[in-house]
Amino acid sequence: MTQHAPLIIDIAGLSLSKTDKQRLKHPLTGGIILFARNWENRAQLSALCAEIKKVRKDLLICVDHEGGRVQRFRTDGFTHLPPMRALGELWLKDALAATNAATACGYVLGAELRSCGVDFSFTPVLDLDFGESSVIGDRAFARDPRVVALLAKSLMHGLLQNGMANCGKHFPGHGFVKADSHTDIPVDRRSLKAILADDAAPYDWLNTTLTSVMPAHVIYPKVDARPAGFSEQWLTYILRGQLGFGGAIFSDDLSMAGARLIDGKQVSYTEAAITALNAGCDMVLLCNQSVDGGEAVDELLGGMAEGLLKGQWEPLESSELRRLDLLPVTPAHGWDDLMVHPAYMHAMGLVP
Numbered sequence: 386m387t388q389h390a391p392l393i394i395d396i397a398g399l400s401l402s403k404t405d406k407q408r409l410k411h412p413l414t415g416g417i418i419l420f421a422r423n424w425e426n427r428a429q430l431s432a433l434c435a436e437i438k439k440v441r442k443d444l445l446i447c448v449d450h451e452g453g454r455v456q457r458f459r460t461d462g463f464t465h466l467p468p469m470r471a472l473g474e475l476w477l478k479d480a481l482a483a484t485n486a487a488t489a490c491g492y493v494l495g496a497e498l499r500s501c502g503v504d505f506s507f508t509p510v511l512d513l514d515f516g517e518s519s520v521i522g523d524r525a526f527a528r529d530p531r532v533v534a535l536l537a538k539s540l541m542h543g544l545l546q547n548g549m550a551n552c553g554k555h556f557p558g559h560g561f562v563k564a565d566s567h568t569d570i571p572v573d574r575r576s577l578k579a580i581l582a583d584d585a586a587p588y589d590w591l592n593t594t595l596t597s598v599m600p601a602h603v604i605y606p607k608v609d610a611r612p613a614g615f616s617e618q619w620l621t622y623i624l625r626g627q628l629g630f631g632g633a634i635f636s637d638d639l640s641m642a643g644a645r646l647i648d649g650k651q652v653s654y655t656e657a658a659i660t661a662l663n664a665g666c667d668m669v670l671l672c673n674q675s676v677d678g679g680e681a682v683d684e685l686l687g688g689m690a691e692g693l694l695k696g697q698w699e700p701l702e703s704s705e706l707r708r709l710d711l712l713p714v715t716p717a718h719g720w721d722d723l724m725v726h727p728a729y730m731h732a733m734g735l736v737p
Contacts, residue, residue, distance in 0.1 A: 389700030390415030390708065391662060392689065393447060393635070393670045394682050399425050401436050404679065409440045411686050413693075415668055415708050416445030419457060419503065422676075426461040427501055427720060434502025445711055450498060450506040452490060453523055458501075462720070464493050467737045469510060472536050473527035475737055484539040489735035491543020496729055499547050499717035506544075507599060507635075509537045511553045511587045512560035521560045534587040538594055543732070548715035553591065555601035555637065556624060557613060558584025562603055570612070571603045577623075580605065589628045597633040597711060598624065600666075602641055611664075615647055615657070620665030633707035636661040636669040640681070654681055655688025659698045667704035 393416040396405045408414060417437055424430055434446055448457050453468025472490070476483035498506060511533055512518070514525035526536045541551045557580050562571035573580070581589075588598065600614035608623075609616040614636045624630045639657045647660055658669040674681035692698055723729050 388412050389702070389705045390443075391666075391668045391700075391704065392416075392658070392685065393418050393445070393668055394685075395420065395672055395675050396423065397675045397679070399423060399429055400433055401440070405675070406440050408679070408682055408686065409437065409444060413686060413689050414441075414444070415705075416447055416505075418670060418672055419446065419448045420673070421457045424458050427463075430458065430501045430503075431720075438502070443709065443712065445708060446502065446504045448498065448503055448506055449508075450494060450503075451508040451510060451524060452494065455524060458498075462724075463497055464733065464736065466490055466494055468523035469526045469536070469540075470514065470523035471737050472540075473514070473525070473532060476527065476532055476536065480535075484535060486735050486737055487536045487539035488543040488546075489732040490737075491540040492546050492728065492732040493543070493736055494540075495544040495547035495549035496718065496723055496726075496732075499549060499713060500720045500723045502717075504713055505550055505552075505711055507552045507554060508544075509540050509551065509553065510555075511537055511591075512555060512558055513584050515560045517563050518560050519563070525560055530583055530586040531590075534590045537587060538591060541591075541594055546728070547717070548713040550596040550711040550713075551594075552597040552599055552635065553588060553595045554599035555603070555613075556585065556588055556598050557581075557601070557605070557619065559601040559603055560584065571601075573603055573605050574607065575605070577605075577608045580608075581623075581627075585623075585628065588624065588630060592629040592631070595630060595632055597635060597707075598630060599635045599637055600624075602637050610649075611647055611660075614666065615660045615664050617664045625665065633667045633704075633711060634665055636666045638670050638672040639685075640672055640674055653688065654685045655692060658685060658689060659692050662698045662704075667701070667707050 452466030510524045512521045512525045514528045526533045562573050602612045609618040613619040
């Protein structure tokens, strides 16, 4: 059986320490998420990604790189991509030009990351812009789910042209609530019918295109008392069963405030991770816990291994295959070749 490696962890610095290498070699580690602190310049990023792949070729190197204010690498030649709202505004002037520009943004985003050795970006945001959420804000394409679905599909087409997978977030929708799940536990009191007709509609329309999904750390009490990322109702019955999604499901960051309040009580990282996997997640993220020595990372690796022995969670071959499916299979252009590549140059001219 294929070993299920569900944990996505991070590192503190610009290169791998001896401890980082040990954590990445752990059989339960499936990938690494990079942040701005792991970036100095392209040469350093490329060397870091090569170092990670030397530890284990199958590790998925991820980053939050959407454009606008959520873009980890911004200097040394990386294109400043617009926030997704800019594409929504372009749609109002010329819908088809907007879809073309969205494909160009996806192409540039994917090509630049892959040329430095990054496999995957957690993009696009499928949340609707209700004008209420400070954490989503201009990261959303538009208020209309049909516009969101078409612009997201166009962006994903651009990623796909570079062999890069995609991630729709934050299922079933984070745009309606004001609270930020990094610091609070947002509650959305709408009915399931209302959410499915509006916020969750893009997930239904894009079930042949999305390769992965990240649920919201939001509680929808009319559906389940647990946040969506820990809810079997949302992930297994609604997202997979009702909406026909067959790709990978990532938990959002387990270190966020909204992540570890389950059934009314604060739980450990290990309990949160096990709950997420048992609810239907294939992988779980623990971010920004390596900076102070990484005790929480080691605690999670040890706790998950112990939980496995005790039968608290079940390693699934299907989950592991979904993780491996997110790795690019086509070769990437080197940076210098990319800069003069006709498709890249053409796409650059279309980025708003």
